[in-house]
Structure formats: structure tokens, C-alpha cells
Amino acid sequence: MPAVSDFLAGHKRVGVDANVVIALVEKNLDFREQIKEIFALADDIGSEIWISAIGVTEILIKPTQTKNFALQHQYELALFSGRFSFAPISLEAARRAASFDLKVRDALHIASLLEAGVTGFVTADRAIKSIKGLEVLTLMPA
Numbered sequence: 001m002p003a004v005s006d007f008l009a010g011h012k013r014v015g016v017d018a019n020v021v022i023a024l025v026e027k028n029l030d031f032r033e034q035i036k037e038i039f040a041l042a043d044d045i046g047s048e049i050w051i052s053a054i055g056v057t058e059i060l061i062k063p064t065q066t067k068n069f070a071l072q073h074q075y076e077l078a079l080f081s082g083r084f085s086f087a088p089i090s091l092e093a094a095r096r097a098a099s100f101d102l103k104v105r106d107a108l109h110i111a112s113l114l115e116a117g118v119t120g121f122v123t124a125d126r127a128i129k130s131i132k133g134l135e136v137l138t139l140m141p142a
Contacts, residue, residue, distance in 0.1 A: 004037050007137045010048050011120030014038075015050045015087075015113035018058035019124045020139070025071075025078050030141035031124055038122060039083070047120075050114035051079070052087040056107055087116035100131060108135065 010015060016038075023031040024039075042049055048092045056079060065073035087093075089108055097107035106128060113121065114133055121128070124139045 004034070004137070005041055006124060007135070008038065008041050008045055011047060011118075013048045013050055013085075013116065013118040013133075014023070014042060014119040014120040014122060015110070015116075016055075016056045016084075017109070017121070017123035017125060017128070018051070020122055021051065021055075021059050021075070021078060023139075027044065030073060031139045033142060034139050036121075048085050049083060050087055050113055050118050051084045051088050052109045052116075053106045054112065056086070058109075060084060084104055085116070087112040087118070092116055100104050102128065 020031070020035055020038075020043075022028070024035045026109050039049065059075050059079065060072060063069070063075060093108065093111040096114065097104070097111035100107040100110065102110065106125070110121065110128070110131060114131075119133065120135050120137065122137045122139065126138055128136055128138070130136045
């Protein structure tokens with residue numbers, strides 16, 4: 001895994017997977033320190049942090065369906081605090097997603113981010129590899 005600072009230095013716009021936000025909010029000790037470092041360094045060097053509309057759905061669906069309003073509120077505070085930029089799901093992103101060998105939700109998430117000009121992507125999902133135009137940083141458990 002490249003150093004976080006080296007990874008971020010190469011990207012003005014960095015996308016994050018839903019699992020990154022979930023780990024941060026739920027204080028997952030395996031990834032929390034790495035994620036905090038990513039956000040702090042992004043602030044320091046001026047990288048924008050992006051997530052797609054489908055990523056927001058992935059984050060909010062479980063607490064919404066289970067009526068865990070406290071957790072839903074924590075996620076909404078994190079998501080809508082002004083820290084994130086949001087990529088919509090466009091028809092072009094849907095077309096682009098069809099060419100990726102990924103689960104539909106991951107393909108739509110990544111394609112939407114690419115359409116928004118994101119060039120780096122942070123995830124804890126080892127199944128997601130770099131795609132043309134997108135460097136992937138996979139978090140490793142501490």
C-alpha cells in the first residue's frame with residue numbers, strides 16, 4: 001500500500017467507498033486511524049473528498065430500515081457536514097458502470113465518481129482494483 005501522503009498528493013479529487021464512512025462513524029478500530037489520517041492529510045493538501053449518491057444510499061439503508069435513528073443521525077451528520085462533495089448517478093455513469101467487472105453498486109459508485117473527475121479511490125474492499133483513470137488505495141486492518 002502506498003503511503004497515504006503519496007497517494008493523496010497525486011489526486012485533487014478522492015472518492016471514498018461507503019465502507020470508509022461506515023468505519024469512521026462506527027469507530028472501527030481496524031481502519032479508524034488510517035481514515036482519520038486520510039481526512040487530515042486531504043485537508044492539509046487541499047484534496048476534495050467525494051462520495052456518490054449510491055454510496056450515500058449504502059450508508060443510510062441499514063440504519064433507516066432497522067429504525068436505528070441514532071446511527072442514521074450520526075451518518076447524516078458525517079455526510080452532510082460540508083466535508084463531502086457528492087457525485088450524482090447519471091446515464092453516462094450507468095453506461096460506464098456496465099463495462100466494469102464489479103458488483104452493480106460498486107460499478108455505479110465508481111463510475112459516478114469518475115464522471116465527477118475523481119482520480120483516486122479509498123476502500124476497505126479488496127475486490128475493488130484500480131480501473132483505468134482511477135487509482136485505488138485499499139485500507140488494510142491495523
